[in-house]
Amino acid sequence: MPMPSTTSRRTLLPLLAAHPGGRSSATCRYRCGDACSQPVPNTSDNTYFGDVVQTAIRRRAVLTGGGAALAGVAWAAAPQPAVAAEDLPDTDHRLRGFPSIPPTPADVDDLVVPRGFTWAPVISWGDPVEPGAPAFDVDHQSVEAQKGQAGYNADYLTLRLDGDRGWRSRRGVIVFNNEYTNPEMMFPDWDGSVTAEQAEIEMAAHGMTVVEVTRRNDRSPWTYRRRGTRNRRIHAWTTFALDGPAAGAAWMRTGADRSGRRVLGTLNNCAGGDTPWGTVLSGEENFNQYFDATDAPDPEGRLARYGITSAGRGWEQADPRFSLVEEPHEVNRFGWIVEVDPDDPGSTPVKHTALGRFKHEGATIRLAQDGRAVAYMGDDERFDYVYKFVSRRRYREGDKRHNLRLLSDGDLYVARFTGDGFQDGEYDGRGEWLPLIVDGESHVDGMAVAEVCTWTRLAADTVGPTKMDRPEDVQPDPHTGRVYVALTNNTARTPGQIDEANPRAANKFGHVIEWREQGDDAAALRFRWRIVLVAGDPSDPGTYFHGTDQREVTPISCPDNVAFDGEPGHLWISTDGAPGTLGTCDGLFRMPTRGRDRGLVEQFLSVPTGAECCGPVISWKDRSVLVSVQHPGEGGQSGYPYLGDSVPRPGVAHVYPRRG
Numbered sequence: 001m002p003m004p005s006t007t008s009r010r011t012l013l014p015l016l017a018a019h020p021g022g023r024s025s026a027t028c029r030y031r032c033g034d035a036c037s038q039p040v041p042n043t044s045d046n047t048y049f050g051d052v053v054q055t056a057i058r059r060r061a062v063l064t065g066g067g068a069a070l071a072g073v074a075w076a077a078a079p080q081p082a083v084a085a086e087d088l089p090d091t092d093h094r095l096r097g098f099p100s101i102p103p104t105p106a107d108v109d110d111l112v113v114p115r116g117f118t119w120a121p122v123i124s125w126g127d128p129v130e131p132g133a134p135a136f137d138v139d140h141q142s143v144e145a146q147k148g149q150a151g152y153n154a155d156y157l158t159l160r161l162d163g164d165r166g167w168r169s170r171r172g173v174i175v176f177n178n179e180y181t182n183p184e185m186m187f188p189d190w191d192g193s194v195t196a197e198q199a200e201i202e203m204a205a206h207g208m209t210v211v212e213v214t215r216r217n218d219r220s221p222w223t224y225r226r227r228g229t230r231n232r233r234i235h236a237w238t239t240f241a242l243d244g245p246a247a248g249a250a251w252m253r254t255g256a257d258r259s260g261r262r263v264l265g266t267l268n269n270c271a272g273g274d275t276p277w278g279t280v281l282s283g284e285e286n287f288n289q290y291f292d293a294t295d296a297p298d299p300e301g302r303l304a305r306y307g308i309t310s311a312g313r314g315w316e317q318a319d320p321r322f323s324l325v326e327e328p329h330e331v332n333r334f335g336w337i338v339e340v341d342p343d344d345p346g347s348t349p350v351k352h353t354a355l356g357r358f359k360h361e362g363a364t365i366r367l368a369q370d371g372r373a374v375a376y377m378g379d380d381e382r383f384d385y386v387y388k389f390v391s392r393r394r395y396r397e398g399d400k401r402h403n404l405r406l407l408s409d410g411d412l413y414v415a416r417f418t419g420d421g422f423q424d425g426e427y428d429g430r431g432e433w434l435p436l437i438v439d440g441e442s443h444v445d446g447m448a449v450a451e452v453c454t455w456t457r458l459a460a461d462t463v464g465p466t467k468m469d470r471p472e473d474v475q476p477d478p479h480t481g482r483v484y485v486a487l488t489n490n491t492a493r494t495p496g497q498i499d500e501a502n503p504r505a506a507n508k509f510g511h512v513i514e515w516r517e518q519g520d521d522a523a524a525l526r527f528r529w530r531i532v533l534v535a536g537d538p539s540d541p542g543t544y545f546h547g548t549d550q551r552e553v554t555p556i557s558c559p560d561n562v563a564f565d566g567e568p569g570h571l572w573i574s575t576d577g578a579p580g581t582l583g584t585c586d587g588l589f590r591m592p593t594r595g596r597d598r599g600l601v602e603q604f605l606s607v608p609t610g611a612e613c614c615g616p617v618i619s620w621k622d623r624s625v626l627v628s629v630q631h632p633g634e635g636g637q638s639g640y641p642y643l644g645d646s647v648p649r650p651g652v653a654h655v656y657p658r659r660g
Contacts, residue, residue: 030180040492041307042383044461097620100602103555104587106579109638111629111653112587112606118658119605120221121641122174122213122626124651125152127224129211129231138188138647143197146204147235150211151178152186153650154628156272156362156561157615158280159213159222160342167566167621170215173230173342174222175280176615176628176652177269181205185633185648199318203236207266208282210234210342218622221654232345236265240338243408244353245437246453254321254329263333263351264321270380271362271473271561271615275373276395277403280340283360284351285380287334292316296324305457306335306358307381332454337363337377339407352407355389356436356456363389366476366483368523371395373406376483378471382490384457385465386415386474388433390523392440412437412452414465417513417529419500427500427544428530431515434463469493469502469510473561477593479568481520484532484593486559487511489577501529508581509536509543509557512573514593532593533573533601535559537582546591546599553601556589557581565618569594572604574613574627586613588627605655610634610648625655 098114113119123129126136126149133148155177161169181202183190194202212228215221225231240263246252252260270285292312298304308324308331316323321330336351337360355363358379366374371394377387391410396402413433420429435443436459442449444459452459469490476483487502488510495505501513515529535557536543538550545553558577564570571593575586587606592598607613607629614628632640633648640648 030182038307038309040382041305042381042457042461042467046461046464046467097623098602098604100554100604101587101606103578103582103584103603104606106583106585107609107636108585108606109609109633109640111608111640112585113655114604116658117623117655119653119655120223121643122222122652122654123150123209123211123224124641124643124649125150125154125205126649127651128226129209129224129233131227136649138186138645141187141201143200143204146201147233147237149233150209150651151207151233151235152181152202152205153179153630154209154652155179155270155614155630156282157617157626157628157652158272158274159617159626160274160278160280167619167624170217171212173210173212173228174224174626174652175208175210175272175340175342177272177282178205178207178209179270179285179630180268182631182634185631194314196318199313199315202313203265203315203318204233205235206268207233207235207238208269208338208340210340210345218624219657219659221656222626230343230345232342234266234340234349236267238265239348240264240266241348241350242333242336242353243350244355244453245409246353246357246450249450249454251329251332251454254327254333256321260329266338266349266351267334269338270360273362273364273375275339275365275403276367277400277406278341278343279404280342281363281365281375282338282340283362283377284335284338285359285361287331287359289313290315290322290334291331292323292325294325296328302455302458303331305455305461306331332357335359337375337407339404341404350404350407353450353453354408354410354412354437356387356412356452357454358384358387358456361472361474364473364475366481366522367395369519369521370523372410372523373403374522375407376474376476376485378468378474378485379457380470380472380488382470382492383467384471385460386468386471386485387456387460388413388415409440410437411435411439412456413525414460414463416464417466417468417499417501422500426530427503427534428528429500431527431529433525433527434460434465436460436463466499466501467497469504469507472559475562475564476522477564477569477571479564480594481522482514482516482593483527484562484571485513485515486562486573487513488558488560489581501531503531504534504542508577509534510559510577511535512559512562512571532599533559533591545601546593548597548599548601553599554589554603555582555584556601556603557584558586560612561614561616563616563618565590565620567620569598570618570620572616572618573601574616576612576614579610585609586611588613588616588625608632608638608640610636610638611640611650623657627653627655629653 130148161172210232320326512533518524518526534544560576585606611632617626632638
């Protein structure tokens with residue numbers, strides 16, 4: 001049943017303190033192993049480009065007419081009391097389609113949508129997916145049950161429609177990542193340490209979920225098919241094939257896999273992307289936190305460069321492969337881009353080593369002018385890099401068997417963003433793609449191709465790319481070909497480390513960069529870039545909204561995922577960190593990238609207290625928006641999806657026009 005956006009608010013527990021980056025303490029612990037509290041893994045001495053401090057000061061003066069340097073901005077709103085949605089004032093809006101909502105205070109437990117829209121849960125953690133899976137029962141969980149039920153903490157989300165009717169299709173399949181687990185919310189009897197059985201349930205709740213969906217019309221919600229023939233759970237025991245240069249390497253071989261070509265499971269899957277040949281890509285991100293590195297030797301610093309330094313999450317008591325002392329090579333088999341065919345539930349998913357190994361937020365595909373597949377990727381770590389892969393083979397329309405090999409072999413590059421010294425009054429400049437692997441040859445001294453693919457961070461450190469503020473989702477605009485990267489935040493950047501592409505020290509609000517490849521060719525090795533959003537509260541003069549009057553926009557913080565909706569120039573941004581930086585719930589925002597309204601950030605929805613908004617899929621022809629509601633109530637309490645019990649269940653929600 002559709003859930004109205006203006007239902008009464010639920011009683012909440014106090015929110016836990018946020019880490020400097022804006023996330024709750026629980027998010028930091030379970031998603032990334034408290035990465036922001038650990039030493040920065042990138043200790044390379046790459047140069048910061050340009051006369052950066054003076055550039056920032058000059059930029060700040062142009063935007064505000066003087067005042068303190070942008071590097072010193074550290075604004076945050078105080079938390080506000082909860083109010084009902086009907087009591088929240090409307091904001092002016094100029095774009096057709098929806099009346100924007102105002103920011104929602106961080107302790108409001110509701111999924112708030114614009115007037116004229118409603119929402120419904122599509123699928124939630126524990127819903128039965130595969131044949132024989134039982135109905136969800138929080139008090140009677142088991143490993144076998146969870147293997148057949150929807151996974152935990154939905155993140156990246158895609159909807160692939162059946163047939164050739166486009167957005168008018170009423171059938172399809174959705175795929176969503178199950179990034180990580182929250183044992184303190186999953187298990188009613190959790191006492192602060194995970195048991196072997198609970199560890200196995202967590203392992204089963206990771207991975208990906210594939211389900212068929214149907215819809216009656218464009219004013220009804222998508223619902224999942226309990227007996228869909230393509231329904232599938234991918235978890236920590238699912239068999240994956242390794243391909244590309246590093247497959248079969250000595251450091252890929254384990255006691256259970258002497259070939260180094262077969263891996264069990266995928267972990268911490270964050271964002272992803274669709275391919276033109278009908279498959280789905282998924283990025284293994286904070287895989288480092290699952291492995292117990294206690295007493296593990298690291299003479300070459302490879303473990304430290306990937307943040308593999310903790311005691312893990314206790315999974316080694318259920319499976320010794322998660323102990324680096326017991327199985328030192330298992331960790332090398334994670335940190336890859338995964339490819340899944342949602343139309344073939346019996347197919348073996350693939351981990352593509354040719355795309356490099358790092359904390360992949362995801363990978364998105366654009367075809368080059370000569371038909372080669374280009375994958376854009378961000379490494380979600382403070383001071384890490386943006387990457388590009390260009391396939392050796394060319395895409396063939398309708399030849400899926402051929403196209404499934406496109407990501408197995410190609411060239412790998414890392415980005416350098418060079419500022420122009422503020423000659424035109426904008427944060428902008430030129431960029432170049434620095435080669436790591438070209439034509440099957442390594443361009444990194446002392447490292448073979450397979451080593452570059454496996455220890456990509458260390459390889460990239462040697463060629464001088466730009467250290468970025470946590471590059472997450474990277475998306476090309478399907479209409480213009482321009483590419484957008486969300487830089488979520490970086491509170492560790494000091495004033496002496498700012499550059500024109502990362503112009504704010506102690507950057508807790510984040511920003512978005514746009515670039516245009518030379519000749520509009522995705523395979524080009526040069527590009528022009530500019531910052532289109534410096535996030536934060538618009539009353540802060542250090543923010544920037546693509547030139548739009550800051551009095552007309554809504555606050556936004558910590559951009560995470562970016563997407564497009566089928567209308568030219570409509571960039572959508574979902575956020576992760578607003579509660580700890582603005583005192584508001586995270587949500588989904590639209591920002592035009594061209595025309596007189598470019599930079600006019602408007603908020604479409606907000607997710608419940610403690611939750612993060614992920615994986616937006618927008619079809620603006622029928623005003624349909626799908627989002628993943630991740631970790632509702634994390635650090636507090638939520639009743640999402642409000643099914644009559646008190647168990648918060650992350651999952652997928654559908655927002656659509658209200659009838660009447």
